[in-house]
Amino acid sequence: MTGHEWVVEAHGCDPVRLASLPALQALVDTMVAELALHPVAPAQWHRFPAPGGITGMLLLAESHLTVHTFPEHGSLCLNLFCCTPRAAWPFAPRLAALVGATDVRLRELVRDYAPGDEARRDGAPRPDAVPA
């Protein structure tokens, strides 16, 4: 049993959309629809004082989706954690379309939550995890 988390930084975004609650709700709604995710509670949103960054958090049956925007930098940070297998979303073109991102950096983390999953299926140790 391994989960996957996509950790995304998107740059070059439209600052107006990054400070727009409807635009970010549309981003989250689009991801939910296109990835067939299952929210188990309404999304939680918070707008920070000027420059008006917004945080959104969505509790999913699959785990969670979070987004933080930085209008002053034209950037956002997004996490999607799914504890069951799932195809990746085309983050770069979709974030370009939805918030105007021009540079999307993506990391995919394997998250082992069952004993014996410390190694990948091919038997190699995970290079990115060390005992704390």
Place this chain on the structure above:
Amino acid sequence: MTGHEWVVEAHGCDPVRLASLPALQALVDTMVAELALHPVAPAQWHRFPAPGGITGMLLLAESHLTVHTFPEHGSLCLNLFCCTPRAAWPFAPRLAALVGATDVRLRELVRDYAPGDEARRDGAPRPDAVPA
């Protein structure tokens, strides 16, 4: 401007505490107090059907804290994302004390949300980020 995210998998935990809302609220409250975090909304909690895993999400001024438990595996997955510098929490001994974890795996991710931060301070490219 770089944020840091700690991505944690803890194994060997006490299944009773992993299915206990008060125990997990105590974990979150302890992290908030010991790391001097600033919640901007009440934590959102959800208990899944048997085996009774619990998800908690806390929206922070610093970014977010999430925890997902898997009592059937004796494990939990935790994320703490802080968009401002912060000392690391001693995850292994604290998770041992709070939920009985015997094996704590920790990854610390640098999250660049300002233009020009694609390289670490020492000038080396991030080995763990690739264009999407």
